[in-house]
Amino acid sequence: MLVSTKWLKEYVNTQDLPPAELGEKITRAGIEVDAVIDRSEGLANLVVGYVTDCVKHPEADKLSICQVDVGGGEIDQIICGAPNIAKGQTVIVARPGAKLPGGMKIKKAKLRGEVSNGMICSLQELGIETKLVPKSYAEGIYVLPEKAEPGTDVLSYLDLDDTVLELGLTPNRADAMSMLGVAYEVGAILEEEVSLPEIEYAEAADAAESMLSLEVDAPEANPLYVAKVVRNVKVKESPLWLQQRLMAAGVRPHNNVVDVTNYILMEYGQPLHAFDYDSLGTGNITVRQAKEGEKITTLDDTERTLSAHHLVITNGKDPVALAGVMGGANSEVSDETTTVVIESAYFASDSIRRTSKDHNLRSDASSRYEKGVDPNRVIPAAERAAQLLAQLADGEVLKGSLVFDQLDKQERIVKVSPDFINSRLGMKIRLEDMLDILSRLKFKTEAVNNQLIIEVPTRRQDIQIEEDVVEEIARLYGYDEIPATLPRTDATPGGLSPYQAKRRIARHFLEGAGLLQATTYSLTSEAAATQFALEPTETTRLLMPMSEERSILRQSLLPHLLESLSYNTARRTDSAALYETGSVFLKGQDELLDEQEHLAIVMTGLWLDHSWQGEKKAVDFFVAKGIVEGLADKLGLELSFERGEMDGLHPGRTAFVLLDGKRIGVIGALHPSEQKKRDLKETIVVELNLATLLTRETEALVYTQVSRYPTISRDIALVLSKIVEAQTIEDVIRKAGGKLLKDVRVFDLYEGERMEEGKKSLAFSLRYFDPEKTLTDEEVNAAHEKIIKALTESGAELR
């Protein structure tokens, strides 16, 4: 909502406050002023001029040489390039020394040999947006609609010495979508009275009924309809003041009839519509629900097919307007119009919202109906329109109106006690201060038995319950006056749940291990949605995605994390190791999705890089596996790993991660073709079902006594077939080792050329230990022999 402060003064005394200060007061009281716009910014030394003569420039087709009376008896020659310049026009002149927005300074100049003492201006050159300039002047200079004394200062004559406040209205404050509404708000803030427009006009002897009949067949959607008939109307340009007020309010002037309806829309917040009476053709207006499939061409020249839930205004036969949203082209007011039917109505907001949504058609009218107009302004607005049409279009207003009225216009009563207000706010506002605020708001209030009985004006549809009154009192009393206290509730322990605490532990472990935390989008493309998913399900698609790239909910974190890696390597960050925790979205049993929190890791390039010491280590499967193992240790979980395959991963370098024998994750090297596709070098990925890891209860931590007895080490080197996995051998060793075997660790792997084809050498370090005593060589030898025997039996060859 754009509020001209100059216009506003017509309804309320703004106490000559500088506009910025007024804006600040409005903001602090509850309606945010988004911008304070000085309409005269950058303008100086502009005067009214009268074109006494105008001839074509001999050297240039598109230029005219004008003699312009600029006041003080001076006639200046000005060269003008506008196509619509003509002798006898009253125009805006920027004389030498004048300033225009954008820092442009006007100087005396010569154009193709002819002197030009300034410039004749268009409205755009004065900083007005093209979409607001009347169509007839959009391509040229602006011609003032009335004669004015040459030399008059243009800023005040055109009301450009004005500041506009741009209000950012929240949906509850529909009342402030009008100048009068804003005047009431400002009046309450500044403790000033509001003066309403005085409506007076002469009526013709003939009654409106003599020309028009009205029928409303949809009283639910249209409980109040008022029609007035104005005849002998002269459709023409509106006077300057009206045009300027509309432009200040962000509305383009058209002609006096349309402008009057728009002006009242801005003034009262009540949408009006003007029909060309003769085009109606039937002398009848009938409001009804549309017939299924019925068609109407609206003012924007679009043919629209209607449904039964759309409300239409008809001439008794055919639709002539989409009620409350947009008029029909068939009944539009034109230059030839002589008789006008003015509609002022109350349309139910749901009906308008549906219609406007179905047709993707938003107008100043529909947005006000959607939020609810004031039932008590429908009739005054119609009267105001009649008055202005009589005044500005020389119209003759027929006596009376056609009215269909089943609307409840009763003020709502809200009862609230002062104690309630104070207890909600934590304050001690005195009763008389409350009464003062309510009277400033023009809420009729009676204080009876410690109870405020408040009659809420119908313009304030947002005031419905006690809490709404609490807000009104608080905002006008001032939120700065509220003290700062803390809740007096019982002390609560608060704290993280075990799951949340473990999630933090996991995160801190991963960061300590050298991974950077990343965040990616949950929405992805069809192709990426199930790639790398541990348990892919049917995908979940948005009804109305904004793009295909963000249309499906992800089932794995890896695709987007890999994109992040590619993003980095494309920017020459060759080494990166990222992790993310976040939800994946699987189809579940419930109507809601099965959201699982996952953890994913991606790494590429060098894991360690101590260049000057010559120590470099590229990422590999075992770096990632080590992190996963370390995380499991931290969480007190025992994981196992099994060789596996997954699309997009290297078939020889992929392992599934198991917890209690159940698959909960994957570690793998990216498949070379996938690496190529993503422009990545050797890349390792991990994805784990984090929720499973974190919900698993861990055992209590019990200390094991540190032993006084030493451990004894023995090594075993074995020659094995290459396909035998280390884990298999370790299992054999552990099984045969008995109680005394404390620890088994691989310490060497050799697959070099000194080995026989298809063989490898694997060496284990074994540690023996007895918590009760120092082991003797004989005891260790006995245990070790057993292991060697078991290994030999299993086919391993001692080296």
Added chain:
Amino acid sequence: MEARLQELKNEALEKIQAAQTVKELTDVRVAYLGKKGPITDVLKGMGKLPAEERPKMGALANEVRAEVTESLDARMVILEEQAINEKLQSETIDISLPGRPAKTGNPHPLTRVVEEIEDLFLSMGYEIAEGPEVEKDYYNFEALNLPKGHPARDMQDSFYITEDILLRTHTSPVQARTMEAKGGEPIKIICPGKVYRRDNDDATHSHQFTQIEGLVVGEDIRMSDLKGTLSVFAKKMFGEDREIRLRPSFFPFTEPSVEMDISCFKCGGSGCNVCKKTGWIEILGAGMVHPNVLEMAGYDSKRLTGFAFGMGPERIAMLKYGIEDIRHFYTNDVRFLTQFQRTEL
């Protein structure tokens, strides 16, 4: 013989002084004092002396031996120290070379902000509540006083999956779910999480972003309690000398509703580019829980009242760290992420 001993002594002392290394000196020791050394030889020849001269000669020999030994030991101390110094000299490193970097990662800046806020409220006895990102229309809107067709639903264009299921547009459904689950009991929670809105991604908009909301419900919870709580939050997050101000606003789920500004932490209130010359920065929205919301969740709104607040960690991080583009949070540029390593305490 006496002359011979004196000669040997002088010779030895000369060689001791001439020795330059521990090894040379050890050679001197062996050469003069060893079992096969000349002094021993001299002493062996004592048998040939007359008996009365022997004690005198013996004493002299011991004297010489002692003198040489003493000189040797003294020289040894010097040479050993010299040797250590030489070794240290040779072991000197260029301490200006860079250290071996400790492998370390760090949290995402949003996590950093969220965790800081979480920790503050945890210390004040709050719990952290979480809920699904794919939500029922009921919890996302209806339970929050936003029935179907409510004009305020336009404020948040949503990603629907079916007519009744959508990606949550705020974390408030977690509040609704918590209230429903608590069955009328007092509540003190904060709800962090990801939310989604149908916005085109640009420097200031993101279709996915994060929110943190707080909810306190109890007997006689007042607007002043909200103000006090927010003031503690503002001082903790943005500095002890921050002031807050509340401005009336509108949210369907609170009444009264306010927006909270803090005095600009960059200019202190005199006006700068961070606060757009106003001295104040808008940080969050808040209000007293609307009685309809309490009633829908089964609370007696006459007996229990509450306050709620909500804020955007992206906005807070952008203000705090001077980040100019919201998309940085989601592109995971390592050059961006690694900047959030160090502490500010």
